[in-house]
Amino acid sequence: xxKKSLSTLLIFAEAVCxxxxxxxxxxxxxxxxxxxxxxxxxxxxxxxxxxxxxxxxVVFNRSVFLGGAMMCATSALYxxxxxxxxxxxxxxxxxxxxVFIILYxxxxxRKKPDRWDIAAIPVIACGVVCFxxxxxxxxxxxxxxxxxxxxxxxxxxxxxxxxxxPGSDNLSSVFTGCILGAIIGCxxxxxxxxxxxxxxxxxxxxxxxxxxxAYICMAEGLEHTPPLTASLISTIEPILNPILAALVIGxxxxxxxxxxxxxxxxxxxxxxxxxxxxxSASEAExxxxxxxx
Numbered sequence: 001x002x003k004k005s006l007s008t009l010l011i012f013a014e015a016v017c018x019x020x021x022x023x024x025x026x027x028x029x030x031x032x033x034x035x036x037x038x039x040x041x042x043x044x045x046x047x048x049x050x051x052x053x054x055x056x057x058v059v060f061n062r063s064v065f066l067g068g069a070m071m072c073a074t075s076a077l078y079x080x081x082x083x084x085x086x087x088x089x090x091x092x093x094x095x096x097x098x099v100f101i102i103l104y105x106x107x108x109x110r111k112k113p114d115r116w117d118i119a120a121i122p123v124i125a126c127g128v129v130c131f132x133x134x135x136x137x138x139x140x141x142x143x144x145x146x147x148x149x150x151x152x153x154x155x156x157x158x159x160x161x162x163x164x165x166p167g168s169d170n171l172s173s174v175f176t177g178c179i180l181g182a183i184i185g186c187x188x189x190x191x192x193x194x195x196x197x198x199x200x201x202x203x204x205x206x207x208x209x210x211x212x213x214a215y216i217c218m219a220e221g222l223e224h225t226p227p228l229t230a231s232l233i234s235t236i237e238p239i240l241n242p243i244l245a246a247l248v249i250g251x252x253x254x255x256x257x258x259x260x261x262x263x264x265x266x267x268x269x270x271x272x273x274x275x276x277x278x279x280s281a282s283e284a285e286x287x288x289x290x291x292x293x
Contacts, residue, residue, distance in 0.1 A: 003224045010221030011233045017214035019240040022087025023248045024206045029194045032080040037185020042207030044178030059172040067162035068176025070155045077152035085145025088242030092261045093149035095238045099124045100157035116275050123267040130260025174215050
């Protein structure tokens with residue numbers, strides 16, 4: 001198998017691993033902070049072992065710490081959102097991260113959005129509004145859960161922008177985020193009372209496969225996979241996530257939220273395709289179209 005084919009397969013594996021998040025989180029009878037603390041601790045150990053095996057030195061500087069802090073915030077917000085709203089709402093609202101990147105690039109780096117950026121923002125915003133309307137109309141998702149999911153998209157966008165800062169290192173940021181998440185969340189495990197084999201098995205699966213393996217596959221897969229290809233393959237995540245939730249726990253989206261999901265997913269796909277085929281001559285495409293955990 002060629003390196004390119006293997007990298008494409010790894011990106012596919014990453015998307016599948018990430019898509020397991022919603023259904024596994026909902027199957028764990030713990031609070032959000034306890035879940036995130038346990039997931040961060042176990043995933044951090046797995047990622048550290050992988051870095052040692054590959055000879056990837058752990059880097060720690062301001063850029064890495066900032067990326068880790070945003071990763072920690074993203075992880076906690078995502079778990080909280082999954083506990084409060086539907087799995088589909090949590091992942092699809094987090095999938096708005098590229099829109100936040102456009103806004104951050106404009107506000108922080110004075111990089112004006114091009115025509116595709118300008119077109120993407122209102123389209124994705126319409127999809128987001130549908131989720132909140134669904135909550136107001138008594139749909140399956142809660143308003144607070146949707147807000148936290150959207151906030152996780154905003155923090156995850158910052159993680160990918162860390163690549164623009166000197167001394168940044170993706171794996172080191174992920175590892176740092178795991179350490180921070182473990183420090184903050186593990187004390188909450190002491191408050192939990194359910195430690196059945198099923199609950200512990202779900203925590204282990206969430207930590208190793210949905211988090212650690214997903215990020216390892218992403219880091220390796222991006223080495224030889226074009227950004228557009230990786231972005232389009234990763235669209236499997238917000239599609240597969242609600243399918244798994246519906247099949248395993250019978251969770252369904254309301255009609256308005258379903259419309260919003262279609263708008264967001266189709267909008268992001270169209271944005272990436274148009275951005276690649278008709279790039280702006282004065283701007284470089286941001287490398288931040290991967291989906292979050």
